[in-house]
Amino acid sequence: MVRIAVIGDHKLASTGIAALLGREDGLQPSGPFELEDWTSALALGTPDILLLVSRRRGPISQQLFAEMRRAAPGVRIVFLSLVDDDDALLSALQAGVEGAIDISADAAFLLRCLHEVSRGEIVISQPVARRLVGEYSALANGNSTANRRHVLTPREIGILRLIAEGESNKAIARQLSISEHTVRAHARSIMRKLEVANRVQAAAVALRTGLAAS
DSSP, rough: EEEEEEEOOOHHHHHHHHHHHHHHHTTEEEEEEEEEGGGGGGGGGOOOOEEEOOOSSSSSOHHHHHHHHSSTTTOOOEEEEESSHHHHHHHHHTTTTTTEEEETHHHHHHHHHHHHHHHTEEEEOHHHHHOOOOOOOGGGGOOOOHHHHHSHHHHHHHHHHHHHEEEEEEEHHHHHHHOOOHHHHHHHHHHHHOOOOHHHHHHHHHHTTTTOOO
């Protein structure tokens, strides 16, 4: 059972999300808790996931995420933005959250995200991945699409395209009929060859340079 504490600054949305999670097999929600009093979420024991639901615009305090990590070591954080705001999403990703979901996501995607994050995946919705292109556009400077295609194997290019679409390792493994271990190995190779630090930056390079195109 995956324990999820719902924390937010929009009571109606947080209440509805907590109710949704309560109907999903394998998820055990608590809350909702007010964002300003988020430590109350830890009173019943450390959850597996902190789901932060926010309608705030602008960057979310990275200190807040750091405090959550310190108070609950090992906790995984999923950020759900209720507004269409790039800064809030980018700030959360820079703080190292395991899930970043924008306002366009539906209930099915949210549930899938929570299950996959609980298994150690990092999940971002596709619109979020596309917004990151500008943030990491410098990574593509001085390197042509042709050169990048030459560096990557056909299999790696295929996996990179799926990463850019926001697919998890499990989903990629299922689509390509390979193991998750193999997908992770390819992902590490892709990041090394593209000289990026994580999947988010790899997706940005793919979208920026055209590697994500069919």
